[in-house]
Amino acid sequence: MSHELVAYLGVMDAGKSTLALQYHHSLGGDGVLYTCQDRSGTGMISSRIGLSHEAREVAPDLDVYDELADLKPSYVVVDEVQFLQAPKQINHLADAVDGLGIDVYAFGLKTDFLGRLFPASARLLELADRVEELPVPVRCWCGAKGTQNARVRDGVMVFSGDVVEIGDMDSYTVLCRKHHRAGLA
Numbered sequence: 001m002s003h004e005l006v007a008y009l010g011v012m013d014a015g016k017s018t019l020a021l022q023y024h025h026s027l028g029g030d031g032v033l034y035t036c037q038d039r040s041g042t043g044m045i046s047s048r049i050g051l052s053h054e055a056r057e058v059a060p061d062l063d064v065y066d067e068l069a070d071l072k073p074s075y076v077v078v079d080e081v082q083f084l085q086a087p088k089q090i091n092h093l094a095d096a097v098d099g100l101g102i103d104v105y106a107f108g109l110k111t112d113f114l115g116r117l118f119p120a121s122a123r124l125l126e127l128a129d130r131v132e133e134l135p136v137p138v139r140c141w142c143g144a145k146g147t148q149n150a151r152v153r154d155g156v157m158v159f160s161g162d163v164v165e166i167g168d169m170d171s172y173t174v175l176c177r178k179h180h181r182a183g184l185a
Helices: 016-026 064-071 088-100 119-127 177-182
Strands: 005-010 032-035 044-046 052-054 075-079 103-109 130-133 148-153 172-175
Touching: 005 016, 005 088, 005 119, 016 044, 016 052, 016 075, 016 103, 032 044, 032 064, 064 088, 075 088, 088 103, 088 119, 103 119, 148 177, 172 177
Parallel strands: 005 103, 005 130, 032 075, 075 103
Antiparallel strands: 044 052, 148 172
């Protein structure tokens, strides 16, 4: 049986955490759930629609492969994959598929608020057996397909600050490429 590393990457509000929890439930609930810097706090996967589940927090120094070799789960679901250490921890996920025969489903943001790939997302795109678009469509204010995350302050798009700033939809909005590049939130 062939195992795979599957990447589900997209924009904010596209249902990635909800889908991660649904995968865990549908696969039997006996796999390992990982998260990194979820907005609800350490060791929790939470969705904006109110679903949540405890998960193992991925600290920057965690050797994911060694932990999975010890745990021997039937599958792995990772949420907020964009915050993992790249390339190290993303390599660990691929190694778990290849060396331990574990399916890994990774969910996260593709790009940051400046429209640049997160390092972990870039490495995941390089190594994934499959890359899937998140099924929930998100729209820009103009009605076009939302493809970019934008950080906003008082309704105005901002272009500076730390790449990682944990927030909710009041700090971010999703825009189409045209309006993101024009800075029109």
